[in-house]
Every structure is written in C-alpha cells, then in structure tokens.
Amino acid sequence: MAVSAPRRQSPGRGGAQSARAHRDLRSTLFNRGVTGVVIALALLWLVPVAWALDTSVKSENDTIIIPATWNIPHFTFSAYGAVFSASDLGRWYINSAIVAIVVTLLTVVTASMAGYALSRRRFRGKAFFYAAILAGIMIPPQALIVPLFREFQIAHLINSYWALILPQVPAPIAVFIFKKFFDGVPISLEQAAEVDGANWWVSYRRIALPLARPAIAAVSIFTFVWTWNNFLWPFLAATSQTMMTIPAGLGTVIDGVGIINALQMSSAVLGALPLVFVFLLAQRQIVEGVAGTGLK
Amino acid sequence: MSASTAPAGALRRATTAERTRTQRPGRNWGNFGLLVPFGVFYLLFLVGPLVYDVVLSFFNASLVKGGLGSFAGLANYRELFGDHTFWSAMWHTILFTLVSTPPLVLLPLFFAIVVNRIKRGQWFFRLAFFLPYILPSAVIALVWLFLYEPGYGLIDGFFNLIGVGAPGWLSDPNLSIYSIVIVTVWWTLGFNFVLYLAGLQEIPRDLYEASALDGAGRWKQTWRLTIPMLGRTTTLVTVLQIIASLKIFDQVYLILQGGPNYSSRPAIEWIYDTAFTSQRVGYASAASFILFIVILIVSFVWLALIRRQERGV
Numbered sequence: 001m002a003v004s005a006p007r008r009q010s011p012g013r014g015g016a017q018s019a020r021a022h023r024d025l026r027s028t029l030f031n032r033g034v035t036g037v038v039i040a041l042a043l044l045w046l047v048p049v050a051w052a053l054d055t056s057v058k059s060e061n062d063t064i065i066i067p068a069t070w071n072i073p074h075f076t077f078s079a080y081g082a083v084f085s086a087s088d089l090g091r092w093y094i095n096s097a098i099v100a101i102v103v104t105l106l107t108v109v110t111a112s113m114a115g116y117a118l119s120r121r122r123f124r125g126k127a128f129f130y131a132a133i134l135a136g137i138m139i140p141p142q143a144l145i146v147p148l149f150r151e152f153q154i155a156h157l158i159n160s161y162w163a164l165i166l167p168q169v170p171a172p173i174a175v176f177i178f179k180k181f182f183d184g185v186p187i188s189l190e191q192a193a194e195v196d197g198a199n200w201w202v203s204y205r206r207i208a209l210p211l212a213r214p215a216i217a218a219v220s221i222f223t224f225v226w227t228w229n230n231f232l233w234p235f236l237a238a239t240s241q242t243m244m245t246i247p248a249g250l251g252t253v254i255d256g257v258g259i260i261n262a263l264q265m266s267s268a269v270l271g272a273l274p275l276v277f278v279f280l281l282a283q284r285q286i287v288e289g290v291a292g293t294g295l296k
Numbered sequence: 297m298s299a300s301t302a303p304a305g306a307l308r309r310a311t312t313a314e315r316t317r318t319q320r321p322g323r324n325w326g327n328f329g330l331l332v333p334f335g336v337f338y339l340l341f342l343v344g345p346l347v348y349d350v351v352l353s354f355f356n357a358s359l360v361k362g363g364l365g366s367f368a369g370l371a372n373y374r375e376l377f378g379d380h381t382f383w384s385a386m387w388h389t390i391l392f393t394l395v396s397t398p399p400l401v402l403l404p405l406f407f408a409i410v411v412n413r414i415k416r417g418q419w420f421f422r423l424a425f426f427l428p429y430i431l432p433s434a435v436i437a438l439v440w441l442f443l444y445e446p447g448y449g450l451i452d453g454f455f456n457l458i459g460v461g462a463p464g465w466l467s468d469p470n471l472s473i474y475s476i477v478i479v480t481v482w483w484t485l486g487f488n489f490v491l492y493l494a495g496l497q498e499i500p501r502d503l504y505e506a507s508a509l510d511g512a513g514r515w516k517q518t519w520r521l522t523i524p525m526l527g528r529t530t531t532l533v534t535v536l537q538i539i540a541s542l543k544i545f546d547q548v549y550l551i552l553q554g555g556p557n558y559s560s561r562p563a564i565e566w567i568y569d570t571a572f573t574s575q576r577v578g579y580a581s582a583a584s585f586i587l588f589i590v591i592l593i594v595s596f597v598w599l600a601l602i603r604r605q606e607r608g609v
Contacts, residue, residue, distance in 0.1 A: 066447050114335070283419070
C-alpha cells in the first residue's frame with residue numbers, strides 16, 4: 001500500500017502536482033502508522049494464546065515466579081499427562097464429539113428439509129410457517145434453561161445424551177440459511193425431474209440436496225462449533241462427570257484448588273485443540289459462513 | 297411460461313404456481329411433511345419451553361416437587377418488581393451491554409478498514425482476531441483467570457514492569473465488570489471483524505476509483521465513502537452485539553461466579569441461582585420471561601431500523 005494510485009492516474013496536472021505529492025507523502029506515512037498499530041494489536045491479540053501454550057509446558061513451580069516470565073526453565077509435558085489422569089478429559093472429548101456430531105447431522109437434515117419446503121414447495125399456511133420459524137430466531141435459548149430443564153426432569157432424561165443433544169437441534173437460523181440458498185438456485189432441474197415423475201422426496205434428496213453443498217458446509221461448521229462450545233445447557237443437563245462435554249467439564253477444572261496453573265493451561269490448550277483444528281481446516285468456509293449469515 | 301419478460305423473482309413464482317396446478321392431489325402432504333421433522337424439534341425445545349416458562353411464572357413451582365405447585369397469579373411478577381437483587385442483576389447485564397457494545401462495534405470496524413487495504417497476509421489478521429472467537433468459554437475463562445492472577449499473572453507482570461501497581465482486576469467490585477468487558481472484547485471481536493470484512497467486499501470498486509479521480513485521499517474516502525457504505529453492516533453488528541451482550545453468562549460465571557459479593561452477577565446467573573440454588577422455578581421463570589421481552593424489544597427495534605434503512609436507499 002506504499003505507492004499511491006491517484007498520482008499515476010493524473011499525469012500533467014502541473015501546479016497541483018507538488019501539493020498533491022506532499023499530501024500523498026503525508027497520507028502514506030499516516031497509513032503506514034495506522035497499519036503498524038493494527039499489526040501490533042493483532043500480535044497483542046495472540047498473547048493470551050501464546051501465554052497459555054508457554055505456561056502449559058512449564059513445571060508447576062515455574063508458573064508462580066514473580067514477575068511473570070516467558071522463559072521456560074524446565075520444559076516438560078507433565079501437565080498434559082496430569083490432565084488426563086486428574087480429570088475425565090478423555091471421556092469429555094468423546095461426549096463432546098458425540099453431541100456435536102449428532103446435533104450437526106440432525107440440524108442439517110431437518111433444517112435443509114424445512115428450508116427446501118419453504119423455498120420450493122406449495123402448501124397451505126406456508127407464509128405462516130415461515131414467519132413462525134423466523135420469529136424463532138429471536139427466542140434466546142439461554143433464557144429458557146429453567147423450563148427446558150423441567151421438561152427433561154419430567155421425562156427422566158436429565159444426565160443423558162438425549163438431554164444434551166435434542167434441545168440443541170432446532171436452529172431457525174439454519175432453516176433461514178437453507179431457504180435463502182434454495183431461493184437462489186434455478187428451478188429447472190427439479191422441473192425436468194418432476195416431468196419424469198419424481199416425487200417430493202426424490203426432488204429434495206437427489207436433486208436439491210446435492211446442489212446445496214455450500215449451504216450444508218456453512219451450517220455444519222457453525223452448528224458443530226456452537227454445539228461444541230455450548231456451556232450453559234450441558235453444564236446443567238450433565239449432572240455427573242462422565243456425561244460432561246469439554247466446556248462443562250473444564251468449568252469444573254476451574255474450581256480446582258492448589259497451584260495447578262500449568263495443569264489448567266494444558267487443559268485449556270487441550271480443550272481448544274479440536275476447534276483450532278477445525279478452524280485451520282475450514283477457515284474459508286467459516287469466514288464466508290459468518291458473512292453469509294449476516295448479510296444475505 | 298409466457299412470463300419471460302417478468303423479473304426473475306416473479307418468473308419463479310409464476311412457474312411454481314403453474315407447477316402446483318399440475319401436481320396430483322395428495323402431493324401437498326409430502327410438501328408439508330418436509331417441515332415436520334424440524335417442526336417437532338422446534339415445538340418441543342423452543343416454542344414449548346417458552347410457553348411452559350410463561351405458565352410456570354404464574355405458579356409457585358419448585359425444583360424438588362413435581363407438578364406446577366399452587367397458583368400464584370401475578371405474585372411472582374409483583375415480587376420481582378420489588379426485588380432489588382433481580383434489578384441489580386438486570387443492571388449488571390445492561391451495564392455490561394452499554395460498556396461492551398461500543399468497543400465491539402468500533403474496534404473491529406477500524407481493524408477491518410485497515411486490514412482490507414493490506415494486500416498480502418490478510419490471513420494473519422483473520423487468524424489473530426478470529427481465532428479466540430471459536431474457543432469455548434471455559435478455555436477463555438481458564439486463560440484469563442491466569443492472566444489476571446495477582447502477583448504472578450502476566451498482566452500484573454506487565455504493570456510491574458512499567459512501575460505501576462496493578463488494580464484488583466477481579467477482586468475490586470467496581471472493576472470486575474470492566475475486567476469481563478476486556479475479556480469479552482478479546483474473545484468475540486473476531487466475529488464482528490469478519491462481518492465488516494464481508495461488508496467491505498460489497499462496496500463497488502469503481503466508487504473508490506471515481507472518488508480518487510475527484511482528488512479524495514484515503515482519509516476522506518474512509519469518512520465519506522467507506523463508513524457510510526458500511527451503514528447496514530454497522531447496524532447489523534450493533535444489534536447482534538446488543539443481543540449477545542444481553543445474554544451474558546458464561547464468562548462472568550466461570551471467572552467470577554458473579555462476584556465479588558454479587559457485584560457482577562448478570563440476569564441469567566440470577567435466573568440460574570434462583571431456579572437451581574433457591575429452587576424457586578416459578579419465580580425464576582417470571583424473570584426469564586422479562587429478560588425474553590427485553591431481548592424481543594431490541595430485536596424489533598432492529599427490524600424497524602432495517603426497514604427504515606432500506607426505504608432510505
């Protein structure tokens with residue numbers, strides 16, 4: 001960004017040129033300064049993550065040196081080993097994976113069917129159903145923990161996978177994304193198939209769904225990340241250590257007593273790892289997904 | 297298909313209507329059937345609990361006893377309006393929203409405008425700013441508890457380095473909410489940053505070229521062109537941010553447990569404490585409903601703003 005385009009675009013304007021050159025120089029310096037500030041802040045943004053990594057490979061005694069130091073006098077992975085023996089982290093990984101994968105599958109299937117029906121099919125009361133689902137976007141699940149807990153209490157399903165999975169499935173925003181996506185896909189393919197006698201299921205399953213890959217990717221990644229990270233509901237619904245997901249389980253690690261800084265930081269790193277992996281694999285889809293949900 | 301001169305939307309509608317006429321009777325059931333699986337989840341776990349919440353709020357329901365308990369009428373709501381612990385929790389939520397929204401709207405706007413001009417290495421900024429957003433709240437809490445730790449924490453270390461005594465980030469009741477705001481800005485800024493980056497992509501390039509020919513410098517372009525053109529995105533970011541902030545719970549609960557001495561306890565934690573510690577389900581349900589109404593009002597204000605902006609364009 002150092003060379004400024006306008007100067008090259010206005011050749012031979014005579015007297016104005018030196019004033020403009022002066023202004024360009026000033027604005028270039030200003031822009032470089034601003035860019036420098038943002039680079040510095042981006043580096044600052046990485047500090048907490050770097051600090052957690054740094055601490056996680058220290059020995060416990062080296063984590064309480066005052067003032068804090070980035071040096072690692074005794075490099076060790078022992079805190080990582082201790083996490084697995086001190087907590088049910090392995091079990092939490094499995095629970096989180098089961099819950100996040102099943103919720104993602106159910107969300108993609110149910111929301112894509114509903115989105116497809118709302119975009120393409122005709123039936124009585126369609127406008128009403130669409131409005132009702134859109135209104136659902138405004139219902140904050142966090143405000144519903146009490147009645148939801150009660151519901152599962154009555155069904156005797158607290159502390160089960162049912163309780164962890166089912167309430168996280170209905171995501172009206174996912175229906176909205178699929179509907180918008182199908183609205184933008186030309187309808188001719190399905191018409192051709194229906195002339196050949198395809199029914200609604202074949203139209204959805206064989207024609208519409210394969211076309212919807214980008215929407216499926218966006219909804220899947222988001223649902224997976226949100227479900228994996230959800231804290232409040234699993235924290236309530238899982239009443240035993242063995243049913244907890246990673247966030248709920250780590251919530252209990254926080255209450256640990258004694259000097260366990262390295263242990264806590266290695267727990268944090270291990271809890272973050274699957275998501276960092278997903279992020280690095282699907283950075284483009286995640287970024288495009290955020291953009292898509294918000295703007296279109 | 298004689299409607300070929302109509303705009304695309306109208307054409308699609310026309311062809312759908314035409315197709316429906318040719319559909320065999322009974323087909324509609326299949327079409328409606330596609331809605332059923334989602335509809336079941338939606339009714340059981342979203343609308344159902346909402347209705348149940350309203351019902352519970354009129355009863356003296358408790359967590360340990362089954363059933364609804366005795367009918368309370370409006371007693372829960374009446375008690376709530378006089379309950380200063382509830383209003384102080386609501387105030388913490390609103391204070392948090394008021395303090396966290398400006399930096400979470402303006403900082404990512406600034407970052408996005410600057411990063412959007414950088415030609416190479418944009419991935420680095422996306423990584424740095426967006427990575428924290430995808431981490432679970434419990435990880436955020438673990439890391440920041442240690443950063444804020446008095447004495448050997450990194451932040452105290454920095455304050456010592458520049459020779460200033462560090463404040464009691466988590467122990468000072470007047471400071472605790474602001475410490476949580478700092479954590480939240482670090483954690484969630486990336487989401488808004490990416491929304492702004494997407495908004496910037498939508499601004500047509502030739503507008504910049506035209507204004508450059510008119511002699512507008514970078515600075516002028518930013519103020520007169522970029523920021524006005526981002527108006528819709530800014531509205532979106534602001535409202536999403538307000539709604540997200542009103543739902544604050546995780547960070548405060550995990551880092552401070554609402555403390556010290558309830559000085560940071562937000563509305564959702566009050567609901568949680570009332571339902572699961574005091575076991576007053578009916579009372580907590582009434583509070584949930586009030587919080588729900590507040591969030592609903594914000595959402596409607598947003599819709600009204602969007603309508604107005606769209607008419608303006």
